Amino acid sequence: MKIVYRKGQYNIVADCLSCCCTQEVNAVFSIENKELLDIITENYAKDNFFGPIYDFFCDSSKPMPPDLHMTLHWFSLDPVHKLLIYVKDGERRLCIPREKHLIRLIFHEVHDPLTSAHSGIDRAFAELRSKFFWPKMKRDVVKYVKTCHRCQVNKPYRKRTSAPLQLMPIPETPWEVISLDFITNLPKSKGYDSILVVVCYLTKMTHLIPTHMTADAVKVAELFIEHIFQLHGLPKAIVSHRDPKFTSKFWQALFKTLETQL
Numbered sequence: 001m002k003i004v005y006r007k008g009q010y011n012i013v014a015d016c017l018s019c020c021c022t023q024e025v026n027a028v029f030s031i032e033n034k035e036l037l038d039i040i041t042e043n044y045a046k047d048n049f050f051g052p053i054y055d056f057f058c059d060s061s062k063p064m065p066p067d068l069h070m071t072l073h074w075f076s077l078d079p080v081h082k083l084l085i086y087v088k089d090g091e092r093r094l095c096i097p098r099e100k101h102l103i104r105l106i107f108h109e110v111h112d113p114l115t116s117a118h119s120g121i122d123r124a125f126a127e128l129r130s131k132f133f134w135p136k137m138k139r140d141v142v143k144y145v146k147t148c149h150r151c152q153v154n155k156p157y158r159k160r161t162s163a164p165l166q167l168m169p170i171p172e173t174p175w176e177v178i179s180l181d182f183i184t185n186l187p188k189s190k191g192y193d194s195i196l197v198v199v200c201y202l203t204k205m206t207h208l209i210p211t212h213m214t215a216d217a218v219k220v221a222e223l224f225i226e227h228i229f230q231l232h233g234l235p236k237a238i239v240s241h242r243d244p245k246f247t248s249k250f251w252q253a254l255f256k257t258l259e260t261q262l
């Protein structure tokens with residue numbers, strides 16, 4: 001590709017009607033199918049949006065509809081194929097009337113072939129937008145891609161795969177390994193709204209200790225010494241669904257209370 005600098009005064013949009021439209025429409029939009037072109041031109045008149053614009057271009061004796069004053073300058077008519085061309089921001093796009101089968105065929109060509117690989121909404125829209133124009137195109141693209149059967153079936157799994165499950169080794173003695181968790185948001189009973197649940201991994205013996213939702217690691221360590229340590233001693237391991245930070249703080253508080261450094 002060669003990039004050539006053009007002075008601002010020369011860098012203007014080409015006028016559709018002054019170009020050789022026959023070749024240009026085919027080259028730009030790659031539409032050579034006569035049947036397809038006929039369907040497009042036949043449906044302009046029936047289209048709510050393009051109908052009045054098309055009428056005005058086909059019959060210049062008609063006065064310009066007042067509500068088209070603001071938009072008409074974006075459109076021109078290819079005199080050979082009688083196709084409406086939308087020109088804005090330097091882009092020339094073929095106007096497509098809202099005809100169900102026609103739009104479906106265009107979507108199929110842009111989204112479904114192997115070369116497109118069922119691209120996502122943004123890529124399909126960019127591809128369409130570079131060649132075609134019709135009102136609410138983005139909405140139609142979103143609907144088509146979201147309801148595409150192939151896309152639904154072959155959706156890639158984007159979640160991180162979880163690590164393989166690891167079985168906990170079976171403890172040799174009771175209360176060697178315990179689990180420590182909470183049941184919270186309970187209706188208040190005697191001022192308590194939570195339960196600290198401590199379970200022995202080997203015997204499944206359980207202690208239910210009333211506590212508060214506000215209990216921090218230090219408070220939990222105090223409850224643990226009062227209700228568990230006095231009966232079963234210090235466990236070798238604690239399994240908890242609380243975050244590792246809490247478990248770490250809990251161990252620190254426990255050792256501090258037991259006045260041990262190990």
Ligand SMILES: [Zn+2]
Nearest residue numbers: 118148150151
């Ligand atoms: Zn698809």
